Amino acid sequence: MPATAFSVKFARELDVDQLATLMTGAQPTQDRDGAELLSGFGDAIRADIQCSSCGKFGASVVRSARSRVSRAVLRQAHFRFVDPNGGDAHHPFCEFYGDDETRSTQDSLLDFGSEKSSETRAIRLLVCKGIEQGIFDQRRIRDMRQWFFDLKSASRFTVSLPLEAIQWAYSLQRHPHYQRWQFHPSQAEMPAFDWKAAAKKQFTEEHLDLFDLVTGRLVPSDEATWKQAGELARKNHGREVFDTTKLQPYYEAALSLCVFVAANSNIDFGKRQPEHYRWKGAPPALLALCALVLFVSDWDMNAAIAAFAKLLAAPTPSDLALGNVIGLNPFHEYGAWRLVIASSGVAARSPHGLDYGAQLAAIEAALREQHRQWKDRQPRG
Ligand SMILES: [Zn+2]
Structure with a gap:
C-alpha cells in the first residue's frame, strides 16, 4: 500500500x-x-x-x-x-x-524525512542541500527509480533451483577449501585421528573445480543475507523474477562511492566501519543517496564525488521539508538475490547431489574403509 x-x-x-x-x-x-x-x-x-x-x-x-x-x-x-x-x-x-x-x-522504502537515526538525519540534510543547490530534484529522483525498474525488468530469471541449493552453496562457501591435504590410511593410526576433519579435506580434493566456481561467483555474505536468499528462493520458486545481477556494476559503483564518502566526509554514518560495507552492507539511506548522485552524474565516479563535495560545502538548507521524500532503495534485496542466482549456477554444476552432510558422511565411511583394508594388508607384529 x-x-x-x-x-x-x-x-x-x-x-x-x-x-x-x-x-x-x-x-x-x-x-x-x-x-x-x-x-x-x-x-x-x-x-x-x-x-x-x-x-x-x-x-x-x-x-x-x-x-x-x-x-x-x-x-x-x-x-x-x-x-x-x-x-x-x-x-x-x-x-x-x-x-x-x-x-x-518498510524494507524497500526509505523515508528520508524521518529523523530516526543520526544516519537518516545526515542523509536528509544532504538531500535538502542537493535539491536547494539544484544538483537533483524530485523529478530526477523519480527518473532514477524508473531507470532502475526498467533495467531490472528488461532481463528475467526463472527461479528453478532446487530448494537445497541455497544450503548447499552456503555450506560450500563456509567449507575451508584453502587447506589442502592428502589422506593416507597410515595417518589414521594417530591416537586421536580426526575423521571429520579428514573427510572435509578429502571433500576439498574431490571438488576443486566446484570451489573455483564458488570463489568466482559467491560473494562472501553474512548469515542474514543467506537466510533472506533462502526465503526468496522458496517464496518465488517456479516464478519469473527480475535478474538482479544486471544491477551489479551500478551496485559496485554506489558501494564504492559510499565507502569513499563515509571515509572522507567527516559525517557520522553510524557505527559500521566504511571498509566493512562491502561485506556487511552499507547504510541503506547512504546507498540510495550515492546511487542518486551517481545517476545524476551519468555514473561518472569523479563527477559524483565533485557533486558530493559541493553538497557537503553547501550552507544549511533553509527548507528542511525539501528532504521530505521517500527514496526507493534501488538495491533492495540485491545481496540476497545475487546469492540465489549464484547458488543456482553452483547447483547446476554439482553432479553428486546437494546434501553436504550426506556427502561428508559418505566420504568419511569411504576413508574408514580404505584404512580398514590398508590395515588388513599390514604384516601382523
Ligand atoms: Zn507499481
Missing part, C-alpha cells in the same frame, strides 16, 4: 493529504480529511499520479480507516492503482503488485 506516489503536475512525491492541499487549495482537517477533499478529483488523480516504483498510472485514493471505539487510525489513507478492467495496474514485477493492505514496504 503506497502511502505516497508521484505527482507529475506537482513534480514530487506526495501523500494523500499533501496532494489534497495542492489540488484543492483547502487544508485537510479532522472532519474533512484529504481523501474527502479529493472526492471530486478522481479523473485528475488517475491522470496525474504515478506509482513511485513502476511508474504506472491509474491511481485512486483509499480513505483511512479508524476504529469506532478508540478513533485510532487502523489504516492510513493511501493510493491504489487499478487498470481499466478493475485489475491491478502495477507492473507484475512492481513491489506493489498484488499488494494487500497490510503488507509492509
Whole structure:
C-alpha cells in the first residue's frame, strides 16, 4: 500500500493529504480529511499520479480507516492503482503488485524525512542541500527509480533451483577449501585421528573445480543475507523474477562511492566501519543517496564525488521539508538475490547431489574403509 506516489503536475512525491492541499487549495482537517477533499478529483488523480516504483498510472485514493471505539487510525489513507478492467495496474514485477493492505514496504522504502537515526538525519540534510543547490530534484529522483525498474525488468530469471541449493552453496562457501591435504590410511593410526576433519579435506580434493566456481561467483555474505536468499528462493520458486545481477556494476559503483564518502566526509554514518560495507552492507539511506548522485552524474565516479563535495560545502538548507521524500532503495534485496542466482549456477554444476552432510558422511565411511583394508594388508607384529 503506497502511502505516497508521484505527482507529475506537482513534480514530487506526495501523500494523500499533501496532494489534497495542492489540488484543492483547502487544508485537510479532522472532519474533512484529504481523501474527502479529493472526492471530486478522481479523473485528475488517475491522470496525474504515478506509482513511485513502476511508474504506472491509474491511481485512486483509499480513505483511512479508524476504529469506532478508540478513533485510532487502523489504516492510513493511501493510493491504489487499478487498470481499466478493475485489475491491478502495477507492473507484475512492481513491489506493489498484488499488494494487500497490510503488507509492509518498510524494507524497500526509505523515508528520508524521518529523523530516526543520526544516519537518516545526515542523509536528509544532504538531500535538502542537493535539491536547494539544484544538483537533483524530485523529478530526477523519480527518473532514477524508473531507470532502475526498467533495467531490472528488461532481463528475467526463472527461479528453478532446487530448494537445497541455497544450503548447499552456503555450506560450500563456509567449507575451508584453502587447506589442502592428502589422506593416507597410515595417518589414521594417530591416537586421536580426526575423521571429520579428514573427510572435509578429502571433500576439498574431490571438488576443486566446484570451489573455483564458488570463489568466482559467491560473494562472501553474512548469515542474514543467506537466510533472506533462502526465503526468496522458496517464496518465488517456479516464478519469473527480475535478474538482479544486471544491477551489479551500478551496485559496485554506489558501494564504492559510499565507502569513499563515509571515509572522507567527516559525517557520522553510524557505527559500521566504511571498509566493512562491502561485506556487511552499507547504510541503506547512504546507498540510495550515492546511487542518486551517481545517476545524476551519468555514473561518472569523479563527477559524483565533485557533486558530493559541493553538497557537503553547501550552507544549511533553509527548507528542511525539501528532504521530505521517500527514496526507493534501488538495491533492495540485491545481496540476497545475487546469492540465489549464484547458488543456482553452483547447483547446476554439482553432479553428486546437494546434501553436504550426506556427502561428508559418505566420504568419511569411504576413508574408514580404505584404512580398514590398508590395515588388513599390514604384516601382523
Ligand atoms: Zn507499481
